[in-house]
Amino acid sequence: MENHSSSISRDHRMRQGMDFSLLKGSPHIFTTNFLAMITAKITEQVIDTNALTLTVQDLASGAVVTFDGRVRNHDKEKKVEKLQYEIHPSAPQVLKKLIHEIAAKYEVINTVAVHRFGYIPIGESAFFVAVSAAHRDPALRCCEEIVERVKAELPIWKYQEFSDGNSEWVNSA
Helix, strand or coil, X not given: CCCHHHHCCHHHHHHCCEECCCCCCCCCCXXXXXXXXXXXXXXXXXXXXXXXXXXHCCCCCCEEEEEEEXXXXXXXXXXXXXXXXXXXXXXXXXXXXXHHHHHHHCCEEEEEXXXXXXXXXXXXXXXXXXXXXXXXHHHHHHHHHHHHHHHHHCCEEEEEEECCCCEEEEECC
């Protein structure tokens, strides 16, 4: 069995309230000391999807659903050379409100949503969501609604530069 906790420092885990101890005879390798964790963040930093997935896992969770929106190398059959996101100053508050509102609708245990802004290299995560729940249906529905509502409502704009020298702004998450 692989110990997934090696990618996160012990100090970081303790600050997050997590105990990643191996449980003898159990397929679960970690526990958390909290329930109903909801995290919403806008950042310029690289999104550590593995660490965020670990933060939502809980022994009460029968399902962990993730969405990893990455910067692709093409759009509308054009080759994308560079991409950046610009945010409205209200974006962090809008994201937090959306995530809390959506998570409250479903029987979920932990929810995290992180969106990047600034220049993001091709292949890196721009938007990540992780949801845990006792059962798959609420986790799937919650994750899907977060993705759709963030795309529709978060005040963020994408600027793409193409290999043909053209560029465009898109009001999109």
